[in-house]
Each structure stands twice: as C-alpha cells, then as structure tokens.
Amino acid sequence: MLNFDIDFTGEFAAFFALSVCAIVGAVMAINFTKVVHTALSVAFTFVALAGLYVVLEAEFVAFVQVLLYVGAITILMIFGIMMTKHDGEGREPARPLLETLAAIGCLCLFGILFYGIRNANFPAESAAFKEDNTREIGLQLFSQYAIPFELVSVLLTVAFIGAIALAKREEDAP
Known part of the structure; x- marks a missing residue:
C-alpha cells in the first residue's frame, strides 16, 4: 500500500x-x-x-x-x-474543543484522500496535447463558448458596479 x-x-x-x-x-x-x-x-x-x-x-x-x-x-x-x-473587528474567543475537532477532521480527510489516491488506477497514457494549446483554447473560447464568456464578463461587471454602489451607500450613511 x-x-x-x-x-x-x-x-x-x-x-x-x-x-x-x-x-x-x-x-x-x-x-x-x-x-x-x-x-x-x-x-x-x-x-x-x-x-x-x-x-x-x-x-x-x-x-x-x-x-x-x-x-x-x-x-x-x-x-x-x-x-x-x-470598526467592529476584534479577536474571537478561543475555542479549543472546536479547534481540536477541526484538526481531527482535517487529519481524517487527509487520510481518506491519501488512501484513495494511493489505491486509484490512473491511466498511463492520456490524450495528446495540441502543439499550440493556447491557440486551441482561444478558438474554443471564442467559437464554441462565446456566449458563456460574454455572460461571465457581464456578471463580473455587474458585481463590480454593485460593490461600488454598496460602498458608496455605506459611506453616505451617518
């Protein structure tokens, strides 16, 4: 093993x-x-x-x-x-029981992952890479995945505008 x-x-x-x-x-x-x-x-x-x-x-x-x-x-x-x-940033009180249980949980998760990876049968040969993988990513992104790419850009723009609006509103509050 x-x-x-x-x-x-x-x-x-x-x-x-x-x-x-x-x-x-x-x-x-x-x-x-x-x-x-x-x-x-x-x-x-x-x-x-x-x-x-x-x-x-x-x-x-x-x-x-x-x-x-x-x-x-x-x-x-x-x-x-x-x-x-x-303003309200402060130090939380120490919770040793919670921290101990979290450490035990992390160690158990590590053990399970280690066991699973060691016993996994990974294929020896994978698909061959294209010679120019950056070009292939660009072709896929702007042909097959053009609409999701544009939707993500709109989502990020809306999130940024929303963050500015929230910060501005918080600044204006007394």
Missing part, C-alpha cells in the same frame, strides 16, 4: 515546494484576523498555484492565473477592504 517509488528530480522538488507554499498560504488566509493580511496570503496562494501550473506544463493557465487572480482579484479585494469600514 505504501509503495513509494518516487524519482527525486527537480520537477518533484518544485512541485513539493509549491504545494507546501499553496497549503501554507491557504491556512494563513484562514487564520489571519486582519482582512488585508488575509488578502495578501490569498495572493501568495494564487502565485503558488500558478507555479504548480507551470510545473504541470500548463503555461497559459499559469499566465491567466497570475493575470486574473493575483492581479485583478487581489487588487479588487484590497479596494473592497479600503472602501468598507472595519
């Missing part, structure tokens, strides 16, 4: 280091109490995920990850933080 036939290459080391960075960033995002620190740790997690995409030879997805999530979404989160008031 625990047959570890792993070749310790540079790719394995990079994947392991970036995975640890992504997990640490996500845990830090959950545990920070200040919203700005949480936004920065989420950005750190996004950068680590972009590095994982590069290791997995999905360069276009890594570029989009950096451009959209690290750049746009993180800046949007920081603008949202700056435009809202945080």
Whole structure:
C-alpha cells in the first residue's frame, strides 16, 4: 500500500515546494484576523498555484492565473477592504474543543484522500496535447463558448458596479 517509488528530480522538488507554499498560504488566509493580511496570503496562494501550473506544463493557465487572480482579484479585494469600514473587528474567543475537532477532521480527510489516491488506477497514457494549446483554447473560447464568456464578463461587471454602489451607500450613511 505504501509503495513509494518516487524519482527525486527537480520537477518533484518544485512541485513539493509549491504545494507546501499553496497549503501554507491557504491556512494563513484562514487564520489571519486582519482582512488585508488575509488578502495578501490569498495572493501568495494564487502565485503558488500558478507555479504548480507551470510545473504541470500548463503555461497559459499559469499566465491567466497570475493575470486574473493575483492581479485583478487581489487588487479588487484590497479596494473592497479600503472602501468598507472595519470598526467592529476584534479577536474571537478561543475555542479549543472546536479547534481540536477541526484538526481531527482535517487529519481524517487527509487520510481518506491519501488512501484513495494511493489505491486509484490512473491511466498511463492520456490524450495528446495540441502543439499550440493556447491557440486551441482561444478558438474554443471564442467559437464554441462565446456566449458563456460574454455572460461571465457581464456578471463580473455587474458585481463590480454593485460593490461600488454598496460602498458608496455605506459611506453616505451617518
């Protein structure tokens, strides 16, 4: 069951280091109490995920990850933080029983996932990649998925306008 036939290459080391960075960033995002620190740790997690995409030879997805999530979404989160008031921020009381149960649940989930992945039979050969995968993504996006692409852009624009309207209304309130 625990047959570890792993070749310790540079790719394995990079994947392991970036995975640890992504997990640490996500845990830090959950545990920070200040919203700005949480936004920065989420950005750190996004950068680590972009590095994982590069290791997995999905360069276009890594570029989009950096451009959209690290750049746009993180800046949007920081603008949202700056435009809202945080007067009631305080430290929650410690709940050791809840934290212990959460840690036990996380360990159980890790064990189940580890067991499932180790016993899974993954196919040895997958579908061949196109030579220019970025071009293929563009062709699919603007031909077959043009309407969902435009709907997502409209949804994001409406969400941004709604956030500005809510922040403006909160600012005007006495």
